Amino acid sequence: MKRLIGVVAIMLGLGFAPAWAGSHGGQPPVGAQCLDCHEAEVKSHGKHAYHGDCVSCHTSAVDHAKAETAKESAPKGSRPESINAGLPKSEQCLSCHKNDAKHMNFAFSDHAKANVQCRDCHGSHTPKIKSLTAGMQKAGKDAALCVSCHKDVQAKFNLRSHHPLREGGVSCKDCHDPHGGKQLTLAGKTTQCTQCHQNVRGPHAFEHAPAVEDCATCHNPHGTPNPKLLNLAQPMLCLQCHSVPGNRHGNTGLGTNGQTISATALRNCSSCHNAPHGSHMDQHLRF
Amino acid sequence: MNASKMSKYFIPCLTVLAASISQAYASDESANVVSGEVTPKLIYFNYNGGPGGGSPQYLQAFGSERSWTGNGNSGLYADLDVDLKIGDYFSLERQGFGRDSHRGAIKGGSNDIGFSGYYGHYRSGSSGLDYLNRPGTANNPVAGGPGTADNYTLAGNAGYLTKFNDDTGGQTNYSVERTRYGLGIKFKPDLLGKGTSLSFNFDGYKRDGNKFATYVFGNGDITPNSADQKQARWRGYNMPVDEAMGRFSWNLTANPSGMFQFAYDGSIEKFNNQARTALAGDFKSLVEAVGGITLGATNDMHFVPDSTLMTHAFRLSKTYDKTAVAAGYSMSQLKQDSFSNDQRDPISGYSKGKIGTDNAFFNVNHRLSSSVGIEGFIKYAKRENNSSDGHVSGVTVDETILQRNVRDKWGVRIKDLESLNYGLAATFNGLPAKSSLTVGWKHEDKDRDLQYNTIPAIGNLGAWPTVVMLQDQSKSNELYLRWNARPTKDMTLRINPSWVRASKTGYTTEAEDSFNLKTSLGYALTKQTHLNAYYHYKDKKNGDHEFVNTNKPANGAVVLGTEYKQKADDTFNALGLSLNHSPSEWLNLSGSLDWAQNDFETYFFGTDVRRFETNIVFDPRGASSYKVDTLSLTLNGDYQPTDQMKLRVSYTWSDTSGDLRTTSTATAGAYEVNDKIDNNLHSLAFGLDYELKNKLTLKGGYVYDRYKDKAFSNLNGGHHTLMMGVSVGF
Incomplete structure (x- = not known):
């Protein structure tokens, strides 16, 4: 990989540089008259200044220039109207x-x-x-x-x-694609996350249904008050969908019925069910 | 390849590239302007708090630094920032914040061809906040003594969580380094013809390190089934992480004869897990110290398969005078390339892991007049799980059920998932207060092909629809409004309410009834002072799911067929205010105050047998609630007292507090607080730039982070970072 990156970078540099050199002749901007007042904008690194055609973006630039010229030659005391050059839509x-x-x-x-x-x-x-x-x-x-x-x-x-x-x-x-949107996406709801988190995408022999459908069922990617970007703290997050079998997850040991959940004991369901995104061997998603 | 090695080779290559471009442009004075700056710097860091005094687990989860010598508690590191530009055609940037946090980007090209590249390296603690603070561990002792959970020490009970067994060998340092990189080249329309471009990209990453992983053995895994053996079930170990991903993608964009815009995107991605998977046999001797283990020695723990993903996507768009149309279709195939020992066992019948997706959309909008526009969309998605169904050798079973040996089988599985969304909207412009209003409606329809295990012949171990709250259909309608206004020249206002009503929901987490309001205000108080504010509210309810009893217990307290609804009520509030004040071009001040509240309530249920067994009785045992408030304050100041000096200061404080409560009966109002969330974070940052002479600037920075957790004091800790550098411009 190290060599590949180096070779590609050098080839790009040596191979394409002459081609670029020929394509830019330092063409003067079409809106050259604008430079009299707006030199700073053109000197900046913004590529669009070098497109040179100020008028194509600032659609009222001609009227703006006329108004400014008129102001210069206007008699003292008069207040000629200024016209905004216009910002591109x-x-x-x-x-x-x-x-x-x-x-x-x-x-x-x-x-x-x-x-x-x-x-x-x-x-x-x-x-x-x-x-x-x-x-x-x-x-x-x-x-x-x-x-x-x-x-x-x-x-x-x-x-x-x-x-x-x-x-x-x-x-x-x-x-996020700043030029895209929910109606334009051609990927599933989990695809966006698994472009970086491939280790949880499976395929899993034992899937966890909400994880299959939408990561946001359990996670808020920006931030949450709970560990692991969880929408709710455990065990509340899990309890929404999962009943609590009394003879496995209760805390009193007083028989198989009537046990209450102890959030202290069950602070994290994932302490035991440590493969919440899916497992390859365990239907209980423990490992 | 780790980041330091990568940068060692990457930067010289980029320098050669830059030099070659510079040479090529030698004849063009306007293109040959080389500018930029190089900033060598020295960084000192120090962690305090946490286990051992120099390992604040929380802060390290958001960046785990090391010194030049590899010391993770404190030390020095030399770094380099580079910012180079050649004319308007080439740029190279590298920013270093220490040995384990740096990134770089390169970009260049002409009207004919463009290229780009990037890399980034980031290391973070991965122990998880739970590891050292799990109830019953040595760091969080409870009544039953270190390593035990108090409520499990009562007579007659020795549950799975009785005792945590640490198989890490004392390992407490967990971290993962992630290095990502990419290269791209684009042949632009000027080269290929009007409207046609072709690009190729390679993106990849490497993840290296370790993390803490847990597992729990079941009744059948450890024998004999005595209290002693049960105490050996819950275990944790040091899991290695060594993953690599490489994705090659390409794009063809064309505008055939100016008729429409067309884009084709394709990619092939390979994910490899190179870490050795831990086997049950690795821990066998540890477990057998207290009892026998029946789990196969070759059973993989937390197996992560290699996989290959291939995608193809096509998009079309056409803009007419008053109408715009966009359509797209994509498909993908995810294939499992490696299989666990368990899956390779012929008895499992699992030899194929394959998931396919299809997605499509069609959008159209039309401008009816200068003030009215309408829009419609339809979107379709399908996910098909074509993986092996599995079988049990010698046993006639439902062939759609995957089974591992005889004990573990699939409970419920989504074989296919289809969704269809469509909607209409109308936008009215030129309304009073210089506003626009969009009125829209959306419909969502989801259909799941659910499979349940119903195999009474080999023990009632399947999950049935009556004991699972997952439903096969979701149907909802949403009505929304978007009002954007500019009532005065200095004010912008957005108010976006929406309502969702679902006739069917697949999960309790989906909204059966929901009201969502998003508002924001921007106001220029003066030319120098700007105010922004927002308020968000969301109330989401679901009472669409219930459990049904299939048995009448001996005491007769519960009636056969009784339905119990699972009700969930989730309310979210967020309010924020920010102010930006720039009294002069030398001084800029800003601050923001944000508050958010999550308020959630649901029921939990008890059962008389395991949820997937027959003749089950559900009984609501109580309600649970979660209410957490977060408050954060951010203050920023940029000040330039002289032409030579620039000062920057930032301070952020965030405080989170709340609790989790449960009741012991369904109707009781007296909640018992089971868990508390109470923590705060202070972060203070200073920056200084001092121009010693033209193109020679002294740079300094200091950051102090302090985290305090009142519920888990072991997480408390601080982090100092001091940076000094000299920037040389050219």
């Missing part, structure tokens, strides 16, 4: 970017349904998140961008049990 971005497989169904995405525009996440000239707070250094800029809107989700990452987002172990994009 998603439709404008998608007129070019729909060819990308990631964006082709954006119209039906959860973000689009919530009126989120491309520009709300993507900075055309500079990144939306320029610096990170001290507490988000490990989380990274992608996660910081997401939680700038999803405050409720950010709060869940402060709960006792959470995916290690703040700690840098995962990022929002590892699980």
Whole structure:
């Protein structure tokens, strides 16, 4: 693997660099007149500034420029009206970017349904998140961008049990497609989780039905007050569906009937049933 | 390949790549601008608290550091941050937070071809919070003495949980390292023709380490069946973890003659478990110290199979003047590649592990006018379990039942699972308060092909529909509203209520009746001050499942055929407020306060025999409740007092408290508190950047985490991290 990575990286570098060199001739921006005032935007690393066609995104840029020019030559005391250059709507971005497989169904995405525009996440000239707070250094800029809107989700990452987002172990994009949505997914409800957690996906000879259907039956991936991202503490989580056979799980030893459950003794059903996602040899999912 | 080795080879390769690109662009001045910074840094860390004084199990579960010499309690580590850009066509980034937490990414390309790569390494404690704190273990002694659970020491009872037996040999250090990596190349439309692109990606990871695993032997596993033997049943051991995954995927996107957009995604993924699986025989001598063991010596404990997953997905989309259409179909096949010793035994009849899925969707939206749009969708999913059904040699049984030897058999199994969702929505724009309103309806229909074991001939060990609350159908309707408004230039408001009503539910965890409300408010108090707030409420109820008695016990207290409903009521509240204040470009302050409450109630039942035996009597024994509140406060400040200095500070506090309660009778209101949740976490972080001279910056950081658990004091502990570095820009 080490050698493979090295060889591929060198081949990419040596093989494709000349091809790229020929494809960029340092073309001047079409909206060159905009640069007189907006030099900073173009000097940034944003690729779109180098597309050069300011007007294709800022649809009122021509009127804006005219108004600004008029203001310069306006007599003193007059107040010519300013016109906003206009910010691009998603439709404008998608007129070019729909060819990308990631964006082709954006119209039906959860973000689009919530009126989120491309520009709300993507900075055309500079990144939306320029610096990170001290507490988000490990989380990274992608996660910081997401939680700038999803405050409720950010709060869940402060709960006792959470995916290690703040700690840098995962990022929002590892699980979520910001251009997708529930109506667009072509994967089962467990597929998203088992793309990383293959060790619990089976196939199992003895399956646990809720684990087969939806990981979220028992887990909340963002965070919960309970260990292992469980929606409820054990044993309540398990007791919803499982009755308690008196002669195995009771705590009084006073016969086979009438025993009450002791949460102290049964704090964790998984202490014994340690294969809750499925087992290869035990119908009771113990090992 | 561990992360340190990987980075050792990865970074030089990337440097060669960067150099080659730089050379290629030598003739193009605008493309040959090299910029970036390199930050060598030294990191010191120290853990305190937890078992042994330097092992706070909770904090290590979220990042377990080691020093250069491998010390996991405290020490030093040298690291390097790299941020390199060549023009607008190449970028390389690496961020290191210590020996066991670092990541890197590379990206580049032109209008014709793009490439990308990444890696990440993260190590976390994996002992689980339970291991050292399980009731009855030495670290959490109870009335019966270390290693015993008090309620199981009463006369006449020696249950499975009487005593925990530690087979780890004193091992307390559990951790798993996860290293992920990937490479991708994309041939863009400019190269292949308008609208056509082709990409290939490889993604993979490696997991290495160990974790704590438990198991429990049953009555038939240990003989003779005396109290002494029973005390040997519950055991735990040090389980190795050594897994690797590699996924090769590809995508073809095309726009044939401009007619529609088409995408095909395919992948093949191989998962390998390279760790040796523990066998029952490994523990045989330990168990036999108190009694005989009948479990086969070659029985695998927590067997994880190798597997291969293949997927194909096709998507189409077309946008007309006022209408957009999207459709997709995918299929996958998951195949088990290795089998446990038990499964390989011909008597088990288990030789095939295979699961197939099919998914499809169709979406359409249409703009009726500038202010009204309508949308419809339909989504279909199917999961088919084509694994071996199994059989018992020489015994005529239902062939659909998998059986291991004669004792263990499948209780209930979902052979097929089909779901169909569809819905309609209408969106009205241009309403008062600059708002839009979406009114929608969704229907969900799930059908499960359930199989039960009903084999009275060899002992009533199957599960029957009457004793399992899983039902074969779920049917629900959801009505929802989405109101997004901008009543003033400075305010945004979202109110999204939804109602779910199910005529059938498969699980108690599904909603039979549910009301869900999500609201959020954004308000710019001034140009410098922004306020955000949210409130979420969800109430979910289910009373759709019941147990039915199939016997009348001798005392006659319970009537044959009596139904007992399992009622579950789950309420969730969350409220948050955040404020961002930027009085100048040199100072940015923000803070947020969040509260969440989970409130859950359900019944539990007792039975007179095991749940899967015949002539069973259910009796509601009481109610159980779970109510937990969480409060968290986050404060951030970024301040630049001079042109040379930047300061950052963050503080997060979260507090969780609540309890689990049960009653001893169905109707009694006096709950007994069985378990408490009471913990808090403080996290304080400082950062300093000081520009010594142009392109030479001194960087420093300090983080202190402190976890306190009042219910499990062994988890208490702290973690200091101090970082010093020098950033050299170019």
